[in-house]
Amino acid sequence: MLDYIQFVLAPQVVTGLAFGVAVIxxxxxxxxxxxxxxxxxxxxxxxxxxxxxxxxxLNWLGLPFWLLLILVPLLMLPxxxxxxxxxxxxxxxxxxxxxxxxxxxxxxxxxxEDAFRLGFGPNPYRPDTPIRGAVExxxxxxxxxxxxxxxxxxxVIAGVALIVYRTRLGAMVRAAAFDRNMAASLGVPVAWVFAxxxxxxxxxxxxxxxxxxPVYSVFPTMGRDFILMAFTVVIVGGMGSIAGxxxxxxxxxxxxxxxxxxxxxxxxxxxxFGIMVVMxxxxxxxxxxxxxxx
Amino acid sequence: MPDAxxxxxxxxxxxxxxxxxxxxxxxxxxxxLNDTFYLRLATEALIFGGLALSVDILLxxxxxxxxxxxxxxxxxxxxxxxxxxxxxxxWLALASGLAAGLVLGLLGGIIAMRVRGVYFALITFGTAQxxxxxxxxxRSLGASDGLLGVPVIDINFGFxxxxxxxPAGFFLVxxxxxxxxxxxxxxILDTPIGRLLIALRANDKRVPxxxxxxxxxxxxxxxxxxxxxxxxxxxxxxxxxxxxPELLFxxxxxxxxxxxxxxGVGTLVGALYxxxxxxLLKSVIGTWTEHHLIVIGLLFMGAVIFLPNGLIGLVRxxxxxxxxxxxxx
Numbered sequence: 001m002l003d004y005i006q007f008v009l010a011p012q013v014v015t016g017l018a019f020g021v022a023v024i025x026x027x028x029x030x031x032x033x034x035x036x037x038x039x040x041x042x043x044x045x046x047x048x049x050x051x052x053x054x055x056x057x058l059n060w061l062g063l064p065f066w067l068l069l070i071l072v073p074l075l076m077l078p079x080x081x082x083x084x085x086x087x088x089x090x091x092x093x094x095x096x097x098x099x100x101x102x103x104x105x106x107x108x109x110x111x112x113e114d115a116f117r118l119g120f121g122p123n124p125y126r127p128d129t130p131i132r133g134a135v136e137x138x139x140x141x142x143x144x145x146x147x148x149x150x151x152x153x154x155x156v157i158a159g160v161a162l163i164v165y166r167t168r169l170g171a172m173v174r175a176a177a178f179d180r181n182m183a184a185s186l187g188v189p190v191a192w193v194f195a196x197x198x199x200x201x202x203x204x205x206x207x208x209x210x211x212x213x214p215v216y217s218v219f220p221t222m223g224r225d226f227i228l229m230a231f232t233v234v235i236v237g238g239m240g241s242i243a244g245x246x247x248x249x250x251x252x253x254x255x256x257x258x259x260x261x262x263x264x265x266x267x268x269x270x271x272x273f274g275i276m277v278v279m280x281x282x283x284x285x286x287x288x289x290x291x292x293x294x
Numbered sequence: 295m296p297d298a299x300x301x302x303x304x305x306x307x308x309x310x311x312x313x314x315x316x317x318x319x320x321x322x323x324x325x326x327l328n329d330t331f332y333l334r335l336a337t338e339a340l341i342f343g344g345l346a347l348s349v350d351i352l353l354x355x356x357x358x359x360x361x362x363x364x365x366x367x368x369x370x371x372x373x374x375x376x377x378x379x380x381x382x383x384x385w386l387a388l389a390s391g392l393a394a395g396l397v398l399g400l401l402g403g404i405i406a407m408r409v410r411g412v413y414f415a416l417i418t419f420g421t422a423q424x425x426x427x428x429x430x431x432x433r434s435l436g437a438s439d440g441l442l443g444v445p446v447i448d449i450n451f452g453f454x455x456x457x458x459x460x461p462a463g464f465f466l467v468x469x470x471x472x473x474x475x476x477x478x479x480x481x482i483l484d485t486p487i488g489r490l491l492i493a494l495r496a497n498d499k500r501v502p503x504x505x506x507x508x509x510x511x512x513x514x515x516x517x518x519x520x521x522x523x524x525x526x527x528x529x530x531x532x533x534x535x536x537x538x539p540e541l542l543f544x545x546x547x548x549x550x551x552x553x554x555x556x557x558g559v560g561t562l563v564g565a566l567y568x569x570x571x572x573x574l575l576k577s578v579i580g581t582w583t584e585h586h587l588i589v590i591g592l593l594f595m596g597a598v599i600f601l602p603n604g605l606i607g608l609v610r611x612x613x614x615x616x617x618x619x620x621x622x623x
Contacts, residue, residue: 040412090599098412099359103555104598106548110591118585228423235416270427273420277405280417284409 008261011140016257017250018146018215021153024249025208026230028160028242029201035240035290036177036197039088039101043109044230045223046116047202051076051209052218053116056125065130065210073207080202083108084195109223116220124219149211156207161242173197177240177290229253232276238286248287299492303484305614306563309606310476313566317469325462333461335573337533340468343569344475344526345546346553347562348519353551354560355483356515357495359415360406361547362422366398366520368542370527372429375441375537384449384458384532388471391528392521399520403513419544426542440538444531458532468529472566475522480562482518491515552594558604567606 026048033041041047054075055068063071087108091100131148134141164170175183176193184190216222233252237244252275256268279286296304317336324333345367352358373394374387406417429435436442446459449467456463482488490511493501501508531537540546549572557568572590579586597604 040415087595087599094602096357099353099415100598100602102359102412102415103551104595106551107591107595107598110587111595114585114587114591118588231416232420235420239412264431266427266431270424270431273424273427277417277420277424280413280420281405281408284413284417 007140009258010138011142012257012261013254014142014146014150016253018149018153019257020250020253021150021157022208022212022215023226023229023233023253024157024246025153025211026205026226027233027237027245027249028157029204030230031234031237031240031242031245032164032173033198033201034234036173037084037088037092037101037194038097039092039105039198040098041198041201042102042106043083043112044105044201044205045227046109046112047076047080047205047223048209048212048226049116049218049220049223050079050112051206052213052222053120053209054206055210055213056120056127056218059127065127068210069207072210073203076203076206077199079206080199081195083202084198088198089191089195113220113223120218120220122220124217124222126217127214129214145214149215153211156204157246160204161246164242229272232272234286235276236279236286238288238290240290241286241288244286244288299489300484301614301618302561302610303480304617305610306480306561306606308613308617309563309610310473310566313563314469314473318466321462321465321469324465330461333465334533335577336570337461337465337468338530339570339573340465340472340566341526341529341533342550342553342573343566344472344529345523345550346557346565346569347472347475347479348522348526349547349550350554350557350559350562350565351479351483351515351519351522353554354562355488355491355495356512358512358516359551360418360519361415361544361551362418362420363519363523363550364542364544364546365402365418365422365425366395366523367527367530367546367550368426368429368537368539369398370394370524371530371537371541372435372441373524374528375444375531378444378447378531379441382445382447384447384467387528387532388525391524395521395524396517398524399517400513402520403516407509407513407516419547422542422544422547426539426544429542430539438539440536440540441531442536444535444537446535447532464533468533471529472526475525476562476566479518479522483562487511487514552590554604555594556597556604558606558608558610559602561604561606561610563610564604564606568604571605 026044030041030044033039033044051072055072058068058071059065087104088101091097091104094100129145131144134143135147164173172183172188172193175186175188176190180190229252233245233249236252237246237248252272255275256272259268259271320336321333345363348366349360349363352360352363370391373390377387377390402418402421405421406414409417430438446457449456449458456467458464483491490501490506493504494508494511498508501511527541530541553568553572554565556571557566558564575590575593576586579589601608
């Protein structure tokens, strides 16, 4: 029994945790964008791939991984800002905002995905792992890079929560999410906050792309597979909830990784998506309240 | 004096008439030139046009964006493949698709109708994902390969019998079915029920004050759209001789949404024109580059921003005005 926990369960929990942290990073951007702008960003997975591909390209130019970890999210900020101002704002005030913005970002995702294929070809790249080796921990080997991913990702998630809940900037974001007209009349630069929050979410997706490139390879459709999980996490946690994204992200990735011990891994996807459908049926607002409302 | 909806429906009918004539001319030309490739491609465009039609009923009339309509289309195709492998009868396959559409639409509707707006889009998306993954992993349904070897069938019309292997003949059969589906949809949407669905889209809080149950109305439009999708799906294995799980995936649902937006949301006929346009675009661009998604994606974004009523939305008002002038005494 103890052997089972040590050699079967524990490594699976750690693998699931590393995946969970990455999913949460992507889901955070998605949930902030929905919570504030009321926009379902269907191209979010492609922004994740954008981050991974720009890291790959810059790495070929000779820039080290550690620099890219800071540089790529910074580069993604103007990309997100531009997309929000040029594309989203153009249709933002139409009566059926949900549908229109969803369709628009869906189209943009298609374009981005094909652009990656045009630039890099359809085959996957696997960048070198920046931290090699593994540590032995109570007799099991854990890859160093995954441990780094968990710790670093944990800090980023905590940082995001800190910014949103404990700074003046975060207060502006939450105020704008709660009532944009009231916030605007109190002097919050709402247009800037919207574009800024979109850029911030895109930047988080880019960061996840850089972090995960050495683990899951880089290929044009990488965002498509990954975003399903992020969407599930956001829905179960509550669209627009930061705490929800963290809790649901950790829970669902653990469900997936532990379930794959007992059933064939291909069947874990239907289980996770099934949880999402049931959640939408019984509690569409998710586990936690929306951004700015709690 | 017909109202605006009836006038625009008549304009749609006129456009379908043009579509039908062009399609028959195309079939005659194809048969004369002994073509197979283009006729089969056009048949496929028509079949996917049926799926787009079902998306338009939900999006354009009831105002519900379904991101999982491929679920019904794909299940119709799988059912038809299974039926055809057991009993090679066109009518049985079609009837089973109809029945399955009613049952599946009711089941899916009960799940999806619990939520509104953006959550509806997500729940249809999620349900389709679950079922697609289950089929993808089910060995007895061919798993990731799908079902291969659906036999060629003879379609018996009583006075004449056509083989599904005949490119022009089967094209005409599919054309007839799809135009019939259009006709039924257009008829139903032009009745008071159709007007109520449009009222739901405009303001769902006021409809109950007129004495109607919104839940029943929404559910019936969902079931109706599901039936249109499954019936269209049943035609697919007759054309291609196989079904694959890709038919249920999001890419198929997404393509149907692109078709409707390009063709024109809320026009019904836009789904048919859009599907032909999209297929044409893919094969034309496909001759000089494999990156047709960039072009289609950009066109789609352009349509969302600049042409919210799509191509037909641009053309139809002229035809409506033309028809109105003719009917004046």
